[in-house]
Amino acid sequence: MAKIDLDDIDRRIITALQADGRLSNIELADRVGLSPSPCLRRVKNLERTGYIDGYRAALRRERVGLGFTAFVGVKIDGHANKRAIAFEKAVVEMPEVVACHLVSGESDYFLEVVVPELADYQRFLVGKLLNLPIVREVRSNIAIQTLKAGAPLPLEHLKPVAPEIRAK
Structure with missing residues (x-):
């Protein structure tokens, strides 16, 4: 840590x-x-x-016309190679992807994708994400309602340091 x-x-x-x-x-x-x-x-x-x-x-997504959010689990073929690095670079450059996480579990990556509507998501999925040669499987979860997003990070774990300890 x-x-x-x-x-x-x-x-x-x-x-x-x-x-x-x-x-x-x-x-x-x-x-x-x-x-x-x-x-x-x-x-x-x-x-x-x-x-x-x-x-x-x-920004409020729906006010700027981005009312469709999908959380996408992506499995890739191989991790420790140039193709995996190329996948990461390509996904990071996609403006529709607002978050990308390398994860453990059923998926290798978890993406948060925002687009105006379902048809735009289909174009993103078929025209961009599935065109990446290393992508093996994609599972989409569609957000029905957002209850909380973009919240401040919790900082309660940051304990004050006693002045006499900091001085040492």
């Missing part, structure tokens, strides 16, 4: 930014109990050290 070296203020910063990435530095500093300059230094450090991956607007 990676070493997590966040103090209580860093944890409050990332929690606040997960809830609202548009907070101004002044608003953020006020929420976490710092003055603006040290707050900005901490945010920049969290970005530089890779705790903060980026900022983006969370």
Whole structure:
């Protein structure tokens, strides 16, 4: 497991930014109990050290015409070869694929695919995914209703480090 070296203020910063990435530095500093300059230094450090991956607007899929979501289990022929790497690269470049995970179990990869409607999914499946030569089997699960998506990461496991321990 990676070493997590966040103090209580860093944890409050990332929690606040997960809830609202548009907070101004002044608003953020006020929420976490710092003055603006040290707050900005901490945010920049969290970005530089890779705790903060980026900022983006969370769009409502149905409002932008992407009302169809499929979760797709993909089995491939072979893993440790150039074809598997080519598969991963091709899938990552497909704009319809909003998440891709290498998994254990019945599938080798689990994809989250968003498109306007079923006909578009069929075109994606037949025209793109099944055209990849390494794909052996595909199983689609269609989302009927989304109850929760894009939630902030749970951070309760990040315990504050006692100051005397950090100083050593």
